[in-house]
Amino acid sequence: MNRPSARAAVWAKGVAEALVPLVARRLVRHEVRALHSLGLWVLRRRHQVPEGALAVAYTGPQTAMMYGMIFVSVIETVALALVIPWPVVHAILLVIDLYGVVLILALHASCVVRPHVVGSDGSLRVRYGALFDLRVPAATIAGARVDRRYPDGRLVRLSPDGVLDLAVGSQTTVTVELTEPVPFVRPLGRRGVARTLRFHADDPRAAVAALTRARTGVAPDPSAAPQ
Incomplete structure (x- = not known):
């Protein structure tokens, strides 16, 4: 009895993949994960941070912006409620606006409960909420350093020489040199290969110290000036 149901599930999955574009499937998946993260945030839990690992927060540069967007969305919802006289249209826009507020909050929550690890x-596991997730094995990490940079406004940027920037608030604070290329997947499904990794950490010194200590057994000098 299990075989027909398994075949039906595989067939249904194949049909869904054929009918729904990859980008749309990934957007829905990101949205579901973000809403799940909102539940974890309410429960004060984190997603897949093993015991003994260091959780590295990265939401500092974007927190004020996120709450500002929520405030503007709420003001817009109230304004539309006062301007639109048609009850049906008002109800539809109210649902859309409120869901938009929930999604913004869920995006921020996903970044809080899914830190770098x-x-x-x-x-090393480098993440941005439910949108980006890159695992770097210890053997491929040659070194790490505090290195504040300001790339362009895109979340994920790969330079021609293989430098991957994962920026938060248009900045990165940690650079990780790799011994070999590491593949990654962009939020909408495109693939790439990184030879150097740059990401933002709210406390870059702690992240670099943990990476250095795990690799060499000796933490870097905390008095050393960042590059």
């Missing part, structure tokens, strides 16, 4: 073995 430095594993006890020296591995």
